[in-house]
Amino acid sequence: MNSQGQSCVSESQSEEEMDMRRGPWTTEEDLLLVNYISKHGEGRWNSLAQCAGLKRTGKSCRLRWLNYLRPDVRRGNITLEEQLLILELHSRWGNRWSKIAQFLPGRTDNEIKNYWRTRVQKQAKQLKCDVNSKQFKDNMRYVWMPRLIERIQAASSRGSHNSSSSISNSTFNGFKANSNSVESATQTYELGCGQVNTNLGPEQSSNGASSDSVGTQLVSEVDCSFLQGNNKNNHLQANQISYPETLVSPHGYFNHELDFSVTQQDEWFGGDISENVWGMEDIWVFEEQLCRGL
DNA sequence: AAGCCTCCCAACCGCGGTGCA
DNA sequence: GTGCACCGCGGTTGGGAGGCT
Numbered sequence: 001m002n003s004q005g006q007s008c009v010s011e012s013q014s015e016e017e018m019d020m021r022r023g024p025w026t027t028e029e030d031l032l033l034v035n036y037i038s039k040h041g042e043g044r045w046n047s048l049a050q051c052a053g054l055k056r057t058g059k060s061c062r063l064r065w066l067n068y069l070r071p072d073v074r075r076g077n078i079t080l081e082e083q084l085l086i087l088e089l090h091s092r093w094g095n096r097w098s099k100i101a102q103f104l105p106g107r108t109d110n111e112i113k114n115y116w117r118t119r120v121q122k123q124a125k126q127l128k129c130d131v132n133s134k135q136f137k138d139n140m141r142y143v144w145m146p147r148l149i150e151r152i153q154a155a156s157s158r159g160s161h162n163s164s165s166s167i168s169n170s171t172f173n174g175f176k177a178n179s180n181s182v183e184s185a186t187q188t189y190e191l192g193c194g195q196v197n198t199n200l201g202p203e204q205s206s207n208g209a210s211s212d213s214v215g216t217q218l219v220s221e222v223d224c225s226f227l228q229g230n231n232k233n234n235h236l237q238a239n240q241i242s243y244p245e246t247l248v249s250p251h252g253y254f255n256h257e258l259d260f261s262v263t264q265q266d267e268w269f270g271g272d273i274s275e276n277v278w279g280m281e282d283i284w285v286f287e288e289q290l291c292r293g294l
Numbered sequence: 295a296a297g298c299c300t301c302c303c304a305a306c307c308g309c310g311g312t313g314c315a
Numbered sequence: 316g317t318g319c320a321c322c323g324c325g326g327t328t329g330g331g332a333g334g335c336t
Contacts, residue, residue: 066323096324114302
């Protein structure tokens with residue numbers, strides 16, 4: 001059945017009987033899929049694949065559409081703002097990529113998952129620690145995320161003419177950035193035109209095992225327009241997100257002097273915004289934390 | 295120039311959830 | 316209640332691209 005309720009083929013027909021194509025999609029296949037969906041809509045992927053004349057499984061068609069052909073798929077490097085959001089949301093929800101992707105308009109769960117594996121897990125590997133360890137998570141939250149915010153601030157303060165950053169008048173009320181200590185002042189991040197509420201709730205876990213329902217109650221809306229250039233129409237209605245954790249370690253782990261090297265920050269700010277969040281300095285800071293037994 | 299290595303990402307796989315007959 | 320088919324998610328893999336020697 002397609003979206004109009006028309007049945008093209010028997011859905012009991014097994015995939016093996018059909019000698020399905022696999023591997024990379026051709027332009028012709030893409031066209032077939034796009035044309036069919038533009039006329040009939042998406043859904044009922046198995047029959048859609050056959051009605052469209054594609055020798056592909058429904059799964060394959062769905063994946064191709066969602067991850068690549070959909071018109072609102074956003075391409076290009078993950079921005080600093082997006083990196084920050086991914087780190088924050090992952091610290092809350094863990095590997096729930098599709099949920100995280102809901103708050104990054106145009107980004108797919110696959111893309112975010114790939115980003116996490118190639119960048120974040122790589123860093124954990126270099127540090128010889130588990131990506132799920134408390135040390136790694138704490139360092140991410142109390143060192144790397146504030147660092148990201150500093151970079152976003154710096155990028156925005158370099159002028160609105162910089163097309164790579166859409167943020168203007170950025171204030172990050174949640175942090176005292178550009179200082180040697182990082183502490184939380186309020187529970188709101190204001191990212192230029194975007195604002196993320198961080199109402200404190202009962203969830204304080206950093207293991208990703210959190211209750212969605214609680215989050216739903218806490219925050220009714222997140223404005224993610226800062227992720228979409230100057231297009232303020234991209235106003236994501238997100239009724240699930242909340243940021244209950246402050247960026248202050250509950251145990252004060254990272255409240256002592258953090259020696260952020262200005263020189264190296266400058267190097268970062270001048271670099272590609274898609275580069276890794278971490279530099280050698282961060283690794284050094286992290287290793288220092290480990291040595292102190294934190 | 296050629297071979298090797300690493301990185302990245304598109305695509306696949308397996309499984310659990312859901313809806314329906 | 317049960318079985319079946321579909322859907323969607325998270326984990327994994329394979330191959331192309333680019334860098335390095």
